[in-house]
Amino acid sequence: MTASLFVIITLAASSAQAVTPRMPLRFEPAAHGSYVALGTAGPVRFQAGGLTIGQTRMQFAGANANAALVAESPTQATSNYLNGSDSTQWRTAVPHYARLRYHNLYPGIDAIFYGNDRQIEYDFLVAPGADPSMIRLQFEGAAPRLTSDGSLVLTTAQGEIVHRKPVVYQQGTGRRDTIAGSFVLTGAREVRFYIGYYDPKLPLVIDPVLTYSSYLGGAAPNSAEDIAYAAARDAEGNIYIAGRTASTNFPLRGALQTTNKGSGDAFVAKFDPTGQTLLYATYFGGGSLEYAYAIAVDAQGQAHIAGQTGSRDFPVKNAFQPAVAGLNNAFLTKLNAEGSAMVFSTVFGGERNDVIYSLALDDFGNVYAGGGTNSEKLPVKDGMQSKTGGNGDAFAAKFSPTGELFYSTFIGGPGTDIIYAVAVDQLGNLTMAGVTNSPNMLPPMLPARRRSEAAMHSSPGSTARVTPTSSSAISAGARVTKRMRWRSIPRATSTLAATPSPRTSLSRPV
Numbered sequence: 001m002t003a004s005l006f007v008i009i010t011l012a013a014s015s016a017q018a019v020t021p022r023m024p025l026r027f028e029p030a031a032h033g034s035y036v037a038l039g040t041a042g043p044v045r046f047q048a049g050g051l052t053i054g055q056t057r058m059q060f061a062g063a064n065a066n067a068a069l070v071a072e073s074p075t076q077a078t079s080n081y082l083n084g085s086d087s088t089q090w091r092t093a094v095p096h097y098a099r100l101r102y103h104n105l106y107p108g109i110d111a112i113f114y115g116n117d118r119q120i121e122y123d124f125l126v127a128p129g130a131d132p133s134m135i136r137l138q139f140e141g142a143a144p145r146l147t148s149d150g151s152l153v154l155t156t157a158q159g160e161i162v163h164r165k166p167v168v169y170q171q172g173t174g175r176r177d178t179i180a181g182s183f184v185l186t187g188a189r190e191v192r193f194y195i196g197y198y199d200p201k202l203p204l205v206i207d208p209v210l211t212y213s214s215y216l217g218g219a220a221p222n223s224a225e226d227i228a229y230a231a232a233r234d235a236e237g238n239i240y241i242a243g244r245t246a247s248t249n250f251p252l253r254g255a256l257q258t259t260n261k262g263s264g265d266a267f268v269a270k271f272d273p274t275g276q277t278l279l280y281a282t283y284f285g286g287g288s289l290e291y292a293y294a295i296a297v298d299a300q301g302q303a304h305i306a307g308q309t310g311s312r313d314f315p316v317k318n319a320f321q322p323a324v325a326g327l328n329n330a331f332l333t334k335l336n337a338e339g340s341a342m343v344f345s346t347v348f349g350g351e352r353n354d355v356i357y358s359l360a361l362d363d364f365g366n367v368y369a370g371g372g373t374n375s376e377k378l379p380v381k382d383g384m385q386s387k388t389g390g391n392g393d394a395f396a397a398k399f400s401p402t403g404e405l406f407y408s409t410f411i412g413g414p415g416t417d418i419i420y421a422v423a424v425d426q427l428g429n430l431t432m433a434g435v436t437n438s439p440n441m442l443p444p445m446l447p448a449r450r451r452s453e454a455a456m457h458s459s460p461g462s463t464a465r466v467t468p469t470s471s472s473a474i475s476a477g478a479r480v481t482k483r484m485r486w487r488s489i490p491r492a493t494s495t496l497a498a499t500p501s502p503r504t505s506l507s508r509p510v
Helices: 448-455 493-498
Strands: 005-010 027-031 035-038 046-047 052-053 057-059 068-082 091-106 109-116 119-126 137-140 142-145 152-156 160-163 168-170 176-179 181-185 190-195 204-207 211-217 227-234 240-245 263-271 280-284 290-295 304-311 329-335 341-349 354-361 367-373 392-398 403-409 417-424 428-436 461-467 484-487
Touching: 027 068, 035 091, 057 091, 142 181, 190 204, 227 304, 240 304, 263 304, 304 367, 329 367, 367 428, 392 428
Parallel strands: 227 290, 263 290, 290 354, 329 354, 354 417, 392 417
Antiparallel strands: 005 211, 027 035, 027 091, 035 046, 046 052, 052 057, 057 137, 068 091, 091 109, 109 119, 119 204, 119 211, 137 190, 142 152, 152 160, 160 211, 168 176, 168 204, 181 190, 227 240, 240 263, 240 290, 263 280, 290 304, 304 329, 304 354, 329 341, 354 367, 367 392, 367 417, 392 403, 417 428, 428 461, 461 484
């Protein structure tokens, strides 16, 4: 069975979330009276009679062939395209517009396209007395289908194009009245609108939302499983993805490694902010198996990836540990901004299985890693816990921007403990979260009474915080040592027991 990973890039962010500044959706004039929408999941081209997304075209069937396509609401921004050395081919001061209008597309009906949080909305404005049943949408390049929520979906080789169920309304005197409405398939590739009872003496608005997604993966017959485990953005809004692929024809661009050397390699890919332009993509691994579970990007656009490898020929550079010492060790690799070279790459682990699940970067470019190990000989440096506590421990480590190990430590009790998430603040304090079934996960240096209090809350989920110098005791509750503080966060034991994490094994995921 084959599978391709996918990235949907039209999700709206909550107002409470911190988002990277990015260009709003805008419309720019193009050749022969057409326009292009930019700042979405990919360029959308508008011409007389319809619009095109990739290889899929939506046409207004039976529409006025002379309907004017007019740009409205100019913004203060412009674009400059200085391509090539021939200045006569340059395009400068290209204006931006916030809306496009097909004027009098059908008798008494205009179509307006505009941006809403980098998604395209379009309204059919039906004047009093006009007939909305005249609106007919015909599709080329993909066959439409309706979903259970009333959306219209077109599946293409590049991804899915989704027209959300339309909102239909009339603006009465001082109020807005919602009207029943939906898409209706009237042919293999033709769609109309069902409109419930409305007042024909008032204007009517039909308002769908257009979203679409992008795929990345190998193609048949040489494709296999492609899985993305992690994603990140840089300050310019570029998108980075890391994971694992078994495909021998994974799409590459500017690749550091051009072939899949083993039965499955890690990969890292970079897209522009729209998610439609692949800036680079590369395999990364040796002759066995690799999984990239974590990715983080610094201020220079340099991607850091981490995960697990079993390859004896894993690619290394300026390595703290040059080769796999056990069955499957963790790895940490930093690439340059172009993805074409390693800044450093190292294996990290002991005589058994080790894996990094999460990465974080501080303002100085230092790298913080968290994961799990069942190795007794994990490299420990200035650690608060120098020996394993049980069947499998969590671990945390800090590396310099050039790959030097600053500190590393076991964290765990007699059961199994794994870190799945790490975060670092401006002072270099490291916060970790994960899972444990150890009844006394905290190290023995903690006073017995405090260990007992903390143990009641340490399974199955917990967080810890480490200050920049890691070798220290741990404290629970209000008692805090100079260098490390422990906080336990209780989780729903029954829920976790019923749905165990798919990555609680320190060897290979199933």
